[in-house]
Amino acid sequence: MQSQKALWPWKLLLAAIILMMAAGIWGATKQIDYTWRWQRVPQYFIYQSETLQPIPFDGRVHKIVEADKSALLTLESDTGETLEISVDTKTLEVSEGDELFEGDYLGSISEWRFGPLLQGLGVTLWISFFSGIIGMALGLVIGLCRISSNYCVRHLAILYVELIRGTPLLVQIFIFYFFLGTVFDLNRHVAGIGALAIFSGAYVAEIIRAGIQSVPRGQMEAARSLGMTVPQAMKNIILPQAIKRTLPPLAGQFISLIKDSSLVSVIAITDLTKGGREVITSTFATFEVWFTVAAMYLILTSLLSQIIFWMERRFAVSD
Amino acid sequence: MIKVENVVKTFQGRGQIVRAVDDVSLEISKGEVVVIIGPSGSGKSTCLRCMNGLESFESGSICIDGLNLADRRTDINRVRREVGMVFQQFNLFPHKTVLENLCLAQQVVHGRKRSEAQQKARALLNKVGLAFKEDEYPSRLSGGQQQRVAIARALAMNPKVMLFDEPTSALDPEMVGEVLDVMKQLAAEGMTMVVVTHEMGFAREVADRVLFMDQGKIVEEGTPEHFFTNPQEDRTKLFLNQVL
Numbered sequence: 001m002q003s004q005k006a007l008w009p010w011k012l013l014l015a016a017i018i019l020m021m022a023a024g025i026w027g028a029t030k031q032i033d034y035t036w037r038w039q040r041v042p043q044y045f046i047y048q049s050e051t052l053q054p055i056p057f058d059g060r061v062h063k064i065v066e067a068d069k070s071a072l073l074t075l076e077s078d079t080g081e082t083l084e085i086s087v088d089t090k091t092l093e094v095s096e097g098d099e100l101f102e103g104d105y106l107g108s109i110s111e112w113r114f115g116p117l118l119q120g121l122g123v124t125l126w127i128s129f130f131s132g133i134i135g136m137a138l139g140l141v142i143g144l145c146r147i148s149s150n151y152c153v154r155h156l157a158i159l160y161v162e163l164i165r166g167t168p169l170l171v172q173i174f175i176f177y178f179f180l181g182t183v184f185d186l187n188r189h190v191a192g193i194g195a196l197a198i199f200s201g202a203y204v205a206e207i208i209r210a211g212i213q214s215v216p217r218g219q220m221e222a223a224r225s226l227g228m229t230v231p232q233a234m235k236n237i238i239l240p241q242a243i244k245r246t247l248p249p250l251a252g253q254f255i256s257l258i259k260d261s262s263l264v265s266v267i268a269i270t271d272l273t274k275g276g277r278e279v280i281t282s283t284f285a286t287f288e289v290w291f292t293v294a295a296m297y298l299i300l301t302s303l304l305s306q307i308i309f310w311m312e313r314r315f316a317v318s319d
Numbered sequence: 320m321i322k323v324e325n326v327v328k329t330f331q332g333r334g335q336i337v338r339a340v341d342d343v344s345l346e347i348s349k350g351e352v353v354v355i356i357g358p359s360g361s362g363k364s365t366c367l368r369c370m371n372g373l374e375s376f377e378s379g380s381i382c383i384d385g386l387n388l389a390d391r392r393t394d395i396n397r398v399r400r401e402v403g404m405v406f407q408q409f410n411l412f413p414h415k416t417v418l419e420n421l422c423l424a425q426q427v428v429h430g431r432k433r434s435e436a437q438q439k440a441r442a443l444l445n446k447v448g449l450a451f452k453e454d455e456y457p458s459r460l461s462g463g464q465q466q467r468v469a470i471a472r473a474l475a476m477n478p479k480v481m482l483f484d485e486p487t488s489a490l491d492p493e494m495v496g497e498v499l500d501v502m503k504q505l506a507a508e509g510m511t512m513v514v515v516t517h518e519m520g521f522a523r524e525v526a527d528r529v530l531f532m533d534q535g536k537i538v539e540e541g542t543p544e545h546f547f548t549n550p551q552e553d554r555t556k557l558f559l560n561q562v563l
């Protein structure tokens with residue numbers, strides 16, 4: 001019996017190649033005299049914002065209760081109203097008894113805020129999520145129409161699939177936003193989600209069709225011979241088996257969808273890609289930001305792969 | 320019980336028209352076991368499939384227990400409920416356990432309650448000797464066991480007629496017996512059965528009547544006795560010489 005071949009030389013080689021590529025990139029940036037400023041990037045994930053707190057009326061500071069972090073000010077206006085405002089203790093600019101005019105600053109409050117990169121990630125996430133769900137539902141319906149025995153229904157589905165698959169997504173997004181968006185008065189987010197959903201729907205339809213057709217004919221015949229109607233057989237017998245078979249290609253489709261969603265930035269939706277572009281205009285850290293954005297997409301898509309992998313294992317019990 | 324009159328079924332195959340079932344008429348009464356034999360491609364499967372509406376036919380009529388299949392107003396699903404079918408390839412539902420295979424259609428079609436369906440299913444699994452396999456998935460069963468489950472699944476719908484399309488042809492020889500035993504038991508209980516098979520032993524032992532089909536037509540018809548002692552037609556003799 002041949003013993004298992006040693007893997008470590010290949011692992012070593014792999015590591016060496018990856019290291020060489022990294023060194024190559026590093027060397028290339030040396031050539032063009034680029035200064036890496038990675039330290040500029042984190043603040044665009046999350047940052048502390050300072051908001052100045054002005055007094056809303058003419059009056060005086062009646063009382064200040066200072067705690068560790070924040071101070072609670074009790075203000076009294078000239079007309080006798082009182083108001084409580086809290087600011088960070090460190091930034092406190094007034095003391096008890098001070099007379100103030102409307103708009104004078106008392107201090108400021110700092111809070112943690114998501115920067116453009118995380119906000120963009122959020123937008124990318126929910127746009128992909130909703131267009132994925134709608135695309136899946138649409139694809140399921142169109143996929144079923146695609147194999148319908150009705151000539152008209154079948155050809156309408158074919159027409160839809162061919163139209164969508166035959167034109168670039170970027171062009172579809174423009175048409176959706178500038179043409180349909182104007183006609184039906186859609187906002188950019190609805191237009192973006194709509195375009196992505198219709199786009200992925202066409203691909204999901206083909207995947208579903210292939211999945212259904214891969215279920216042996218005998219399954220439908222057995223279900224029908226037991227007295228089930230076609231919809232009953234579809235729901236209980238054919239679709240569960242088809243979905244299981246289509247899980248890997250569907251996962252691929254959703255991963256594509258997440259990546260394709262970067263195209264909605266052209267209609268001024270601030271998704272992860274557009275967020276990245278905005279950060280670049282204020283930092284000029286072009287390389288760092290694009291690498292960071294790429295890494296964030298990668299994390300998102302590999303998380304999705306993991307989930308699908310886990311689902312596949314769950315479904316595999318009957319094999 | 321079953322009355323087939325002048326049924327014609329053609330297929331459009333590569334330029335030429337195949338008359339798969341060519342003007343077939345036959346009558347089967349309640350409790351009768353009819354075995355259909357004939358060479359491959361002679362239209363036996365198509366004939367069976369016409370009888371439970373899996374295949375439509377061009378002309379003629381098929382009446383099952385008073386329901387006319389040729390009549391557009393007949394609810395085809397109602398006919399199928401009355402007619403159980405067992406396939407050569409078993410066609411169990413691979414994503415369901417054995418018990419679920421037996422329960423699903425009962426619940427979906429007859430609207431039986433889960434507990435009621437399971438009770439019925441367990442009784443039938445007992446009958447085919449597979450009660451201990453109820454939680455297995457079909458892929459874990461041998462061919463013979465799968466076919467017995469398939470028979471039980473058809474029986475769970477309380478059919479009045481059972482159609483068998485070469486139920487043992489996909490089985491290893493040592494498993495043929497267990498499936499035939501179940502079918503013999505069913506025949507003994509008075510089930511109306513139409514069986515397409517190459518198992519001449521089964522035909523001889525169980526059949527009330529044997530039909531020989533060739534090229535879409537019923538060429539010869541008679542008791543097993545008649546077939547195995549003095550067949551009349553040349554084609555029948557030729558075929559029997561090959562299989563016996």
Ligand SMILES: Nc1ncnc2c1ncn2[C@@H]1O[C@H](COP(=O)(O)OP(=O)(O)O)[C@@H](O)[C@H]1O
Pocket residue numbers: 330331332337338339357358359360361362363364365366
């Ligand atoms: N779906 C089909 N499409 C075209 N021709 C078919 C189809 N099903 C059966 N046939 C043809 O009909 C004839 C009878 O087939 P079948 O009923 O399966 O024969 P058997 O079961 O006796 O072997 C054969 O010539 C076969 O090629």
Ligand SMILES: [Mg+2]
Pocket residue numbers: 363364365484485
């Ligand atoms: Mg056949």
